Amino acid sequence: MAYTEEELKKELETKEYEYGFYTDIESDTFPKGLSEDIVRAISKKKNEPEWMTEWRLEAFRGWEKMEEPEWANVHYEKPDFQAISYYSAPKAADPNKSLEDVDPDLLEMYRKLGISVDEQKKLQNVAVDIVVDSVSVATTFKKTLAEKGIIFMPISEAIQEHPELVKKYMGTVVPTTDNFYAALNSAVFTDGSFCYIPKGVKCPMELSTYFRINEGGTGQFERTLVIADEGSYVSYLEGCTAPSRDENQLHAAVVELIALDDAEIKYSTVQNWFPGNKEGKGGVYNFVTKRGLCETNSKISWTQVETGSAVTWKYPSCILKGNNSVGEFYSIAVTNNFQQADTGTKMIHLGKNTKSTIISKGISAGKSQNSYRGLVQIGSRAENARNFSQCDSLLMGNECGAHTFPYIEAKNRTAQIEHEATTSKIGEDQIFYCNQRGIDTEKAIALIVNGFSKEVLNKLPMEFAVEAQKLLEISLEGSVG
Amino acid sequence: MLEIKDLHASIEDKKILNGINLKVNAGEVHAIMGPNGSGKSTLASVIAGKEEFEIKKGSLALDGENLEDLDPEERAHKGIFLSFQYPVEIPGVSVTNFMKTAINASRKARGLEDMPANQMLKLIREKSEMLEIDRKFLSRSLNEGFSGGEKKRNEIFQMAMLEPKLAILDETDSGLDIDALRIVANGVNKLRGKDNAIIVITHYQRLLEYIVPDFVHVLHDGKIVKSGSKELALELEEKGYDWIKQEAIV
Numbered sequence: 001m002a003y004t005e006e007e008l009k010k011e012l013e014t015k016e017y018e019y020g021f022y023t024d025i026e027s028d029t030f031p032k033g034l035s036e037d038i039v040r041a042i043s044k045k046k047n048e049p050e051w052m053t054e055w056r057l058e059a060f061r062g063w064e065k066m067e068e069p070e071w072a073n074v075h076y077e078k079p080d081f082q083a084i085s086y087y088s089a090p091k092a093a094d095p096n097k098s099l100e101d102v103d104p105d106l107l108e109m110y111r112k113l114g115i116s117v118d119e120q121k122k123l124q125n126v127a128v129d130i131v132v133d134s135v136s137v138a139t140t141f142k143k144t145l146a147e148k149g150i151i152f153m154p155i156s157e158a159i160q161e162h163p164e165l166v167k168k169y170m171g172t173v174v175p176t177t178d179n180f181y182a183a184l185n186s187a188v189f190t191d192g193s194f195c196y197i198p199k200g201v202k203c204p205m206e207l208s209t210y211f212r213i214n215e216g217g218t219g220q221f222e223r224t225l226v227i228a229d230e231g232s233y234v235s236y237l238e239g240c241t242a243p244s245r246d247e248n249q250l251h252a253a254v255v256e257l258i259a260l261d262d263a264e265i266k267y268s269t270v271q272n273w274f275p276g277n278k279e280g281k282g283g284v285y286n287f288v289t290k291r292g293l294c295e296t297n298s299k300i301s302w303t304q305v306e307t308g309s310a311v312t313w314k315y316p317s318c319i320l321k322g323n324n325s326v327g328e329f330y331s332i333a334v335t336n337n338f339q340q341a342d343t344g345t346k347m348i349h350l351g352k353n354t355k356s357t358i359i360s361k362g363i364s365a366g367k368s369q370n371s372y373r374g375l376v377q378i379g380s381r382a383e384n385a386r387n388f389s390q391c392d393s394l395l396m397g398n399e400c401g402a403h404t405f406p407y408i409e410a411k412n413r414t415a416q417i418e419h420e421a422t423t424s425k426i427g428e429d430q431i432f433y434c435n436q437r438g439i440d441t442e443k444a445i446a447l448i449v450n451g452f453s454k455e456v457l458n459k460l461p462m463e464f465a466v467e468a469q470k471l472l473e474i475s476l477e478g479s480v481g
Numbered sequence: 482m483l484e485i486k487d488l489h490a491s492i493e494d495k496k497i498l499n500g501i502n503l504k505v506n507a508g509e510v511h512a513i514m515g516p517n518g519s520g521k522s523t524l525a526s527v528i529a530g531k532e533e534f535e536i537k538k539g540s541l542a543l544d545g546e547n548l549e550d551l552d553p554e555e556r557a558h559k560g561i562f563l564s565f566q567y568p569v570e571i572p573g574v575s576v577t578n579f580m581k582t583a584i585n586a587s588r589k590a591r592g593l594e595d596m597p598a599n600q601m602l603k604l605i606r607e608k609s610e611m612l613e614i615d616r617k618f619l620s621r622s623l624n625e626g627f628s629g630g631e632k633k634r635n636e637i638f639q640m641a642m643l644e645p646k647l648a649i650l651d652e653t654d655s656g657l658d659i660d661a662l663r664i665v666a667n668g669v670n671k672l673r674g675k676d677n678a679i680i681v682i683t684h685y686q687r688l689l690e691y692i693v694p695d696f697v698h699v700l701h702d703g704k705i706v707k708s709g710s711k712e713l714a715l716e717l718e719e720k721g722y723d724w725i726k727q728e729a730i731v
Contacts, residue, residue, distance in 0.1 A: 428533075433569045435553035436529050436562075437583035437639065438590065447582055451573025451622065 030087035036060060039187050042087050046156050046190070049163060059176035059186030066180045069313075072342040073371040073403055076311045079250045079285060086188045086221070144204065151196040152207055155223050158194035165196055169227055173256040173293045173319070181252040181287040181313075185221045189254070192223035197232035197263070206461055208237040222253040228263035228298075235266040237464060250285050251309070257292030257300055261322065264299040265292065268460050269316075270468050273308035275475070280338030280367075283310025290314065296322030296351070303459045305468040306333040306343060307475040315373065317346035320354035320382075327356040330456040332468070334449075334475045335368030335400070344374035344405075349385040349415070358389040361453050364400035365476055371403040376417055378410040386416045393423040394452050396445070396476070424452075446473040482507045482678050483528070483647055488539035490527050497523045499703035500539065505647070508675040512689055512714060513682045515700035516722040521682045522566060524700070525651045529563040530556045543647065557583075558590035560646030560677075564636040564653050571623040576635060577605065579623050580642050587643065608641040612668045629656025637668045648672070649680045654688035666691030686718040699725050 030038065039060045043053040068078055145152050151162060159166050176186040197203055228234050238255075251273060259265050267290075276283025286309035292300035302316040318327030329345035347356035356376065364370040370393065378385045393402035404421055426448055434444030449472050450457065457465050483505040490498040497520045505511050515521050527534050528541060530553035541548050543559055551559070571579065585595045596604075609619065612634055624632050633653050640648050650669070654662055669692050673679065681692055689697075689711065697713040698705045699722075706725060707713065717725070 427569070429569050430571060432531055432553060433565065433571075434583075436557055436565075437579070437643070438554050438557035438587040439583055440552075440554045440586065443582065443586060447574055447579070448571055451571055454573035 030085045032085050033082045034060075034084070034086055034188065038086055042188055042190065045087060046159070048156075048159055051163075051167065052159055055171070055176070056187050059183050060188075062177045063180065063183035063187055066177075066183055068180050072313050072373070073369065073405070074311050074313065074340040074342050076285065076340070081184070084250060087190055148201050148204065149198040150201060150203055151194065153194055155189075155192040155194040155225060158225075162194070162196070165227065166194065166225065169258055170223075170225055170256065173258060173291045174254050174289050179289060182254050182289040185223060185252050185254040185289070189221040189223035192225070192253070194224075195226045195234065195236065197228045197234045199229045200231040201229075202232065203234040206235045206237050220251045224253070224255040225258075226256070226265060226267070227258045228260060228265045230260045231262040232260075233264045235461065236268070237461065238267065238269045250287070252287045253289075255288070255290040255316075257290075259292065259294050259298035259300050259325075261296045262298060263295070264301075266301045267292070267303070267316070268464055269302075269304040269306075270460075270464055270471065271304065271306045271308055271312075272471055274310075275308045275339050276310040276337065278337050280310070283339070284308065285311045286314060287311075288314040290316035291319065291346075292317070292327070293319045294322055294325035294327060294351075294354075297324045298322060299326040299328070301326075301328040301330070301459070302345065303330040303456065304332070304343075305456070305460070305464075305471065306331070306341060307471045309341070310339060312339075312341040312343050314343045315345055317348065318356065319348045319350065320356065320385075321350045322354075323351040324353045325351055326354070329356075329358045329360070329374075330459045331360045332363070332453045332456045332472070333361070333370055333372075334363045334472060335365070335370045336475055337366040337368060339366075339368040341369070342371040342373055344372045346375040346377070347387060348375075348377045348379070349382040349387070350379045352381070352383045352385075354382055354385045356385075356387045358387070358391075359455055360389075360391045361456055362391070362393045362402050363396070363449055363452065363472075363476070364393065364402050365396040367399045369401045369403070371405060373405040373407075375407040375409070377408075378412050378415040378417070380411040382412050382415070384414050384416075385412065387418065389417075389419045391419075391421045392452070393421075394449065395423065395425045442473070442477060445476055449473075449476060483541070483543055483680075484545075485528075485541045486539050488524075488527070488541055489537040490523065490534050491537055492523075492534050496537075497534070497703050498527065501700075501703070501705060503698065503705065505678045505680060507646075507678055508673075509696065510673065510679045510681065510692065510694045512694035512697045512711075513680060513700055513705075514684070514686075514697060514714060514717060516726070517684075519700040520703040521700055522651055523703075525563055525649045525680075525682055528556075528647075528649060529553055529561060554586070555590070557643075558587050562640050562643055562645030562648045564633075564640055564648065564650040566652040566655065568624045568627075568632045568636055570625045570627075572625050574623050576619045576621060576623055576638075580605070580639065583639070584642065604642060608638060611641060611671060612638050613664050614638055630658060630661040633657055634661060634665055637665050641668060641672060644672070645677065647678050647680070649682065651682045652684065653681070654683055654685065662688065663691060686714045689714045701725055 036057060039056050040053060043056055174182050176183055195207060226236055257265050257267060273284035273286055294300050300318050304316060306312055316329060320327050327347050333341045333343050335341050344360060345358055358374055360372045362370040362372055372391045374389060376387045389406065391404050395402055402423060406419055408417055410417060426445065430448055431441055431444050434447060435441065450469050457468060460468055485501050485503040488498055488501040501524060513521055523534060530551060536549060548556055581601060588596060614634065627635065633656060653665060657665060681694060694711050697709055697711060699707040
């Protein structure tokens with residue numbers, strides 16, 4: 001590998017990243033509880049067609065018969081599903097609210113992220129005109145996208161404007177009865193993103209959900225549907241990049257990706273929900289179902305950086321249905337304090353010559369528990385399927401845990417499956433070495449963690465990578481010494 | 482520059498340093514020699530501020546400022562550099578990135594902005610050429626899979642980049658073949674100046690043929706038992722440390 005002057009220069013560049021992120025807006029909410037009436041009410045509020053209402057009701061009826069899964073390596077008090085409000089719409093900001101009313105810890109965190117006071121005000125919904133801002137941003141993009149025939153809009157709008165596409169694809173990768181949370185989401189989702197890339201089109205920009213969130217003021221049950229038609233390409237970024245202190249206890253999203261023949265979807269997530277406080281109180285339960293379907297010669301690549309949530313239950317997966325299709329999963333999961341994460345992927349090889357790669361980096365600190373759970377399944381007709389999995393764990397301190405649960409099911413003798421796993425610990429010697437070079441302990445930890453995570457960080461788009469690095473730093477603050 | 486007075490230090494109640502007195506002025510090179518377990522590396526670690534060592538008595542100061550209350554990184558910011566006997570590996574962090582982080586941390590402590598990329602580039606080019614370091618080497622993960630010689634050369638490269646006031650070279654010669662030794666020693670010699678000082682910790686006289694010291698001290702049982710000029714190193718080479726040990730008992 002050459003290391004050219006150019007590469008050296010690149011590494012030396014001090015890349016400044018402009019944080020342009022926003023947060024949810026105070027909302028008007030539905031009464032608590034869940035019933036067919038509530039499901040109907042949500043559908044009505046959204047002015048949905050009859051087929052959509054029926055689809056939701058069917059999901060709801062399925063959900064009622066299901067039980068919350070217990071197999072994950074996480075322990076938490078189950079949410080009372082009748083104590084949650086299932087619809088919220090944005091409300092105007094309270095003009096009397098000032099920064100003094102904001103949690104000082106949160107402000108400190110913003111300061112460390114390098115967010116200006118103005119931005120902080122925006123984040124705290126003190127004086128909000130960002131909705132206007134972001135709408136205009138969105139409109140500019142929309143024009144460029146429309147020229148290429150790309151559809152990118154809130155899913156609620158897509159249901160109105162492109163019902164044929166929504167009807168054709170929604171629920172085909174994650175059926176309404178797939179699992180408890182997916183069923184719940186199908187019944188009550190309030191908004192989310194819809195994206196369609198026409199045949200042969202390479203999407204000219206990274207599509208990001210952040211302005212979509214501002215637009216819709218979406219709640220806790222997001223539904224995302226991305227369809228890449230034959231020979232198209234899209235890179236999609238998802239995440240609240242701000243340390244969003246979501247007080248909602250439950251976040252159950254569904255993401256479906258469909259890559260038709262020769263298409264490629266790259267889906268990157270930086271998840272930074274409120275992880276709970278140092279004593280383990282509060283925080284978001286993040287129970288997400290993400291799955292992609294690959295047709296012939298197509299590729300889906302999931303990259304995720306998980307730093308938030310009190311409990312994470314999430315397995316972005318690929319169904320490699322078409323011959324020669326490729327699935328990738330690159331993940332960094334950080335847990336600190338009392339956080340619990342059970343995350344990984346499923347690679348289902350159905351087609352011939354299908355390939356999958358799994359790189360998982362788990363970082364545990366404090367009293368947290370971090371589990372990788374992955375399934376590599378090779379179907380009987382998947383000739384010459386190949387998988388490579390690598391699961392590395394980094395431990396900080398003596399009270400945290402790292403666990404790896406790899407499942408392998410091969411029904412075809414020609415399969416080649418490799419699995420590698422390592423566990424290491426940040427050593428005092430490493431920290432002293434950095435200290436001696438003038439790097440303080442916190443920065444040293446960040447450096448070591450970033451080095452550990454490099455293979456995955458490299459897969460993120462530049463802006464996201466910079467941000468993810470800062471997030472790792474913040475998430476692990478105070479975890480050593 | 483460095484002034485150590487009656488320094489006693491221990492680790493987990495085990496006494497290692499038993500009253501060190503040492504004064505190093507700007508522009509000087511001091512060699513500290515001594516048998517295994519005499520406390521050479523401990524002295525280096527204590528000056529650098531490694532926490533596990535506890536100072537029981539005495540003092541150490543840099544330019545008149547007491548070092549005891551300073552964290553290791555603060556001492557580094559003041560210009561203390563330790564070339565480690567066993568440099569640690571940091572996977573995934575390139576030599577370049579590590580140096581950039583270190584240099585900017587020290588600059589920040591001095592109230593300076595990050596070093597501009599082109600200036601850093603120039604510095605890297607200059608110093609890597611001086612130490613005959615291949616450019617590819619700089620993209621590798623810090624010390625990961627480095628040979629013994631590469632690790633030591635990398636330490637001196639870092640020293641060259643950071644331009645410390647006081648550099649302590651802890652057994653920098655171990656693991657080096659004769660060619661690497663010459664390159665490293667040349668590098669160190671080029672870094673000698675009237676404003677900085679170097680402490681060379683070594684077992685053997687070999688390194689001192691290349692880095693010629695102004696003073697030689699012999700450490701035994703945590704004490705400097707003999708000091709002299711560079712000739713003392715030759716005498717030690719000839720007679721071995723037993724001579725010193727016996728003399729110390731007498």
